[in-house]
Amino acid sequence: MARDLNDTLIFVKVVEHGSFISAARALRLPKTTVSRKVQDLETRLGAQLLHRTTRKLGLTEAGNVYYEHCQRIARELDEAESAVGQLQGGPRGWLRITTPYSMGIEWIAPLLSEFHQRNPEVRVEMVLNNEPLDIIDKEIDVALRVGNLPDSNLIARRLATLRTQVYASQRYLEKHGEPLHPDDLQHHRTLAMNKQRKNGAGFSWPLHDGTKSTEFRIDPVFVANDPAGLRGALITGEGMMLGTDIMMRPYVEAGYIRRVLPAWNGPEYEMNAVFPRGRVQSPKVRAFVDFLVERLDFDAGVMQGVCPGSSCTEVGKKPELVANAYRLALRKVADETPAAQATEAEETVEA
Numbered sequence: 458m459a460r461d462l463n464d465t466l467i468f469v470k471v472v473e474h475g476s477f478i479s480a481a482r483a484l485r486l487p488k489t490t491v492s493r494k495v496q497d498l499e500t501r502l503g504a505q506l507l508h509r510t511t512r513k514l515g516l517t518e519a520g521n522v523y524y525e526h527c528q529r530i531a532r533e534l535d536e537a538e539s540a541v542g543q544l545q546g547g548p549r550g551w552l553r554i555t556t557p558y559s560m561g562i563e564w565i566a567p568l569l570s571e572f573h574q575r576n577p578e579v580r581v582e583m584v585l586n587n588e589p590l591d592i593i594d595k596e597i598d599v600a601l602r603v604g605n606l607p608d609s610n611l612i613a614r615r616l617a618t619l620r621t622q623v624y625a626s627q628r629y630l631e632k633h634g635e636p637l638h639p640d641d642l643q644h645h646r647t648l649a650m651n652k653q654r655k656n657g658a659g660f661s662w663p664l665h666d667g668t669k670s671t672e673f674r675i676d677p678v679f680v681a682n683d684p685a686g687l688r689g690a691l692i693t694g695e696g697m698m699l700g701t702d703i704m705m706r707p708y709v710e711a712g713y714i715r716r717v718l719p720a721w722n723g724p725e726y727e728m729n730a731v732f733p734r735g736r737v738q739s740p741k742v743r744a745f746v747d748f749l750v751e752r753l754d755f756d757a758g759v760m761q762g763v764c765p766g767s768s769c770t771e772v773g774k775k776p777e778l779v780a781n782a783y784r785l786a787l788r789k790v791a792d793e794t795p796a797a798q799a800t801e802a803e804e805t806v807e808a
Contacts, residue, residue, distance in 0.1 A: 549578030621723030628694035646696035649677035
């Protein structure tokens with residue numbers, strides 16, 4: 458059976474534009490040519506693809522199935538041509554990425570200036586969402602995800618392993634005391650993520666002591682869908698939080714919080730850059746992911762994602778995140794600390 462790929466691509470355009478006239482205008486072809494090409498395609502397939510009325514076009518069942526497959530082919534062709542073109546002039550064009558809120562705001566956004574300096578022809582659109590998006594349907598180039606990757610249609614490049622521990626502020630510990638065992642957590646004020654709710658059984662934290670993992674019940678006073686929403690409450694002493702070491706490190710080194718239950722650790726999560734399987738990886742995508750691998754060097758103990766080129770000690774002395782997102786929270790803490798200590802906190806915030 459002879460195939461004319463142009464017929465398929467024209468059909469995709471007709472569906473996308475909703476009419477033969479609009480598709481013909483976009484393709485710069487006569488309407489009669491567009492209509493004939495779709496009819497030729499239907500004849501070759503032996504199936505009607507479109508319901509034609511005087512008001513609008515609609516997909517038949519066969520048309521819907523065919524379109525779902527063919528729109529991917531059309532997109533792959535566009536990306537292939539773009540990738541070949543970029544080989545001549547390096548990475549360029551719009552790069553569409555998606556990332557959880559905290560990761561995007563605190564780790565990725567601060568790096569974009571340097572990325573643009575290296576790749577001046579690339580423009581970035583960042584979609585913040587804590588729920589995994591359909592990256593094929595949403596035409597995402599790169600998705601940054603934390604946790605398991607059950608979708609077999611995706612491939613991943615590992616960026617880091619994120620480790621979690623329990624943290625509290627000194628203000629909280631002075632007021633409520635320190636838990637000596639995870640069983641004590643149910644009697645303490647805690648800050649929890651929505652996903653830590655266990656199907657009608659309340660909230661719990663999975664902690665392990667090096668030999669086994671146990672779910673320990675907690676009774677949170679504050680719940681959020683993003684860790685950044687909890688951290689302000691953590692710093693001001695509202696409760697304890699199970700958080701990633703890399704997110705908490707600047708605040709630990711600045712003296713605002715410290716780890717509790719040091720013999721117990723929370724889960725570890727893989728952080729990955731995810732792509733659709735089989736999609737051509739364009740130069741702009743390769744450039745961005747290679748850049749992240751270089752700059753987000755978490756496992757080496759360097760928090761380059763927050764303060765490029767600096768060590769964690771420097772971040773502790775000048776925590777950029779504290780200066781912006783938690784200025785008011787830290788000043789509230791400083792108001793209740795001795796004068797000399799408060800002055801030091803203010804200098805850190807203003808730095």
